[in-house]
Amino acid sequence: MTEPTYPDAPPPQYPTSPPPYPTVPPQHPHGAPQPPAAAPPQYPTTAPEYPTAAPPQYPAPAPQYPTAPPPQYPTAAPQHPTTVPPQYAPPPPPPHQPPQQPPRVPAQGFAPPPAPPQPPVLDPTVDIDPHTGRIHMAARQRGADATTIGQLLFQLPHFLCSLLVVTLVSLFLPEPLNWLLIGVWVASGALVFHRPTEKLLARYLFRMRPALHSELTRLEPIWHQVTAKAGVSPESYDLWIEDHKAINATAAAGHIVGVTRYALETLPDAQLAAVLAHELGHHRGGHAWATLLGYWYSMPARIAWVVFRFAAVIAFQIASIFSLLGALVVGVVAVVLVVAVALSFPPLLLVLVTPYLLAAVGRRSELRADIQAAELGFADAMIEVFHGFLRDEEQALAIAARENGGRAVRPGLGQRLLSTHPDTHTRIRRLEDWRAAAATGAR
Structure with missing residues (x-):
């Protein structure tokens, strides 16, 4: 494509000065048109007439408003109730339910493992909650009451008899060893407070054993709550079991609390707690270690008495083989020997x-232990335990009466005087008297 060609014309000439403006207005060829002569507008000379009607009349009387007196407001502050509102106790959370799983089918020849034992649910009717009892440690964990002091004093003759026996045995030893034997025997009483020695005595002397894990699952929660109410450390004592078919418990040595397996399996939680509280009362009063200490120091005298009786019986039987007179002489010699020594x-x-x-x-110490258990809140449970003892005693008497031809078998006076436990009726009456006195003092 080619560009267009433009002619070579000269550029336009622009004026360099403005054109002159005419000084005379231009003349119209026919003359300037003349506008029509209009008349000036006529304006009114008078003001317009407005209506003279009177304004509307409003009612003269003002509206009547109610004249009722204003409401009376109270001038005194409202009285709020002075009683403390009940405390809201949130409901206990629902127990955790593990997800249900289909039972596993054991393999052939294998038995499924046993289910773990479930902890017992304590009886809610008896207050054995550690949060409501005394949970601080008492300043006096154990001591020695009047019955303990009396027991130690009455054991003194047995101690002197044992000392005589040890002294007679030491006469057969050379000079340094005889005094050593006496000193070792006197110092051996400290072994009563040695826990490994206590366990040996409990196992072989009292026929007890340590509690199994399944038995501790039942015993430990109750024992911890009993010791919490007493302000005693539960670890200060060991829980042992006696395999005996009777409801019984024992405060052995200085740190062992034993209970029969029959009581563990049959007693409700509240009654089992009462039995444990009774044994704890023996430990706190010093009855257990005083009994074991007296038994320990009287052992040489007991052994010597058993040996003497055995020797006298053997000599009497041998003499009676030859003649009756010889047997009579042996008997007289034995009696004279005992009287001479005495x-x-x-x-x-x-x-x-x-x-x-x-x-x-x-x-007396049993009654004091009952009162100590009652002071911890187990008076009603102890009375229930004793009523169970009464039922067992009545059944035993009925069986003994049938075996004796229908005649009632009652313990004699000597048997009652040598009994270390008071009769059950006396124990129930003492607890009922204590409960009545406590109720009167509470009022």
Whole structure:
């Protein structure tokens, strides 16, 4: 494509000065048109007439408003209730329910493992909650009451008899060893407070054993709550089991609380707690270690008495084979020997009386342990336990009466005086008296 060609014309000439403006207006060829002469507008000379009607009349009387008095407001502050509103106790959370799983089919020849034991649910009717009892540690964990002091005093004749036996045995030893034997025996009483020695005595002397894990699952929660109410450390004592078909418990040595397996399996939680509280009362009063200490120091005298009786019986039987006169002579010699030793060592005569005194002190200590259990809140549960004892005693008496031809079998006076436990009726009456006195004092 080619560009267009433009002619070579000169550029336009632009004026360099403005054109002159005419000084005379231009003349119209026919003359300037003349506008028509219009008349000036006529304006009114008078003001317009407005209506003279009177304005509307409003009602003269003002509207009547109600003249009722204003409401009376109280001038005194409202009285709020002075009673404390009940505290809202949130409902306990629902127990966790594990997801249900289909039972597993065990393989052939294998037995499924046993289910773990479930912890017991304590009886809610008896207050054995540690949060409502005394949960601080008491300043006096254990001590020695009047019955403990009396028991130690009445055991003194047995100790002197044992000392005589040890001294007679030491005469057969050379000079340094005889005094060593006496000193070792006197110091051996400290082993009563040695826990490994206590366990040996409990196992072989009291026929007890440590509690199994399944048994501790039942015992430990109740025991911890009993010790919390007493302000005692639960770890200070060991829980043992006695395999015996009777409801019983034992405060053995200084740190062992034993209970029969029958009581563990049959007693409700509240009654089992009451039984444990009773045994804890024996430990806190010092009854257990005083009994074991007296038994320990009287052991040489008991062994010597058993050996003497065995030797006298054997000599009497051998002499009776040859002649009746020889047997009579052996008997007289044995009696004279006992009387001579007793006269030469007067404390031996007290041994004939101390069993009755120790039994009386033992009955007193049982009543004191009952009261201590009642002070921890187990009076009603202890009474229920004793009523169970009454039922068992009545059944035993009925069986003994049938075996005895229908005649009632009652313990004699000597048996009652040598009993270390008071009769059940006396224990129930003492607890009922204590409960009545406590209720009167509470009012």
